[in-house]
Amino acid sequence: MSESSLPGGFVNAVVRVGDTVRRPASARTKFVADLLRLLEAGGWSGAPRYLGMDEKGREVLSYLDGHVAWEPRQPAAVSSDASLVAVARPVREFHDLTVGTALAGDREVVCHNDLSPKNTVYRLVSGGLRPTAFIDWDLAAPGARIHDVAHVCWRYLGLGPAVADVGEAARRMKLIADSYELSDRQRLVPTVLWWQDRCWRGIESEAAAGDTAMVRLRGAGVVREVQRAYQWVSDHRGVLERALR
Known part of the structure; x- marks a missing residue:
């Protein structure tokens, strides 16, 4: 074929x-x-x-048919509150399925570790695009629930300089935590920062070691982009954390 x-x-x-x-x-x-x-x-x-x-x-x-949100410009439904709820709840579901399994080992759950709109399949549900599946599980590994929830907050909210309304981003971050029913919220913003720091440093390190894909990412400006996102979250940490209390 x-x-x-x-x-x-x-x-x-x-x-x-x-x-x-x-x-x-x-x-x-x-x-x-x-x-x-x-x-x-x-x-x-x-x-x-x-x-x-x-x-x-x-x-x-x-093959999962549907709309994968990999392009920068997306229909409004992709980033709607309803879609955020429909992302957080299945993350909780697959986490729960891995609790106590050999794959999770001595960690809480198995994490996807790369949840983002680009790795999400959206389909029409009740007249609007809603997330129905996650793809690209290559980085899945044992971890903590909060790791995936923080990654969802970073990537689905686009936490960084492009955010126009910090208060609205904080509200939507709480919506994700509520929908997942996350209990350990005081570590959510620090875990977003941990992801961002880990991401740009990992790209730099692997690019320096000659990894072709990471060289391409660095050349595309991803390191600087993530560094700016890290600084933005650091600058607005207080607003984000107050909304989660």
């Missing part, structure tokens, strides 16, 4: 073949396969199904 490239992939070459997606295998392939099988066994529909390996040694996943 013919292959067609899927848009948005900055690190891996991902193609569609019929009703499947083919991705290069990696050292994480077995863990991700086991996780996707666990989520499928739990009846959770918010992730692709792992279907094995193809003759070229690539992972084979089910």
Whole structure:
């Protein structure tokens, strides 16, 4: 069958073949396969199904039809309050499915670690685009619930200099925490900062080591972009934290 490239992939070459997606295998392939099988066994529909390996040694996943929000400009429904609620609740669901499993080990849950609109499939629900599944589970690993919730706050709210209304961002951050039913809120803003610091330093380190994808990210200005986002969250930390109390 013919292959067609899927848009948005900055690190891996991902193609569609019929009703499947083919991705290069990696050292994480077995863990991700086991996780996707666990989520499928739990009846959770918010992730692709792992279907094995193809003759070229690539992972084979089910193709999830819908709108993936990888472009900078998106329909308003993608960033609506209703969509934020519809993101936070399934994150809680898949976290809960991993509690106490061998995959989580001695950590709270298994985290996706890269939740963002670019890794979300949206479909029409009751007349509006709503998130229905998460893709790109390559970075999934044992972790703390708050890690994914903080990443959701950063990426789905676009926390950074482009935010026009800090108070509105703070309100929507609380909406995410409420929808997830997060109890450990005093660490949410520091965890956003932890992610941002970890992100730009990781790109710099791996680019310096010669990782081609990270060199491209650095060349595209991502390091500076994340550094500015970190400074913005630092500058408005008080407003964000007060809204979470």
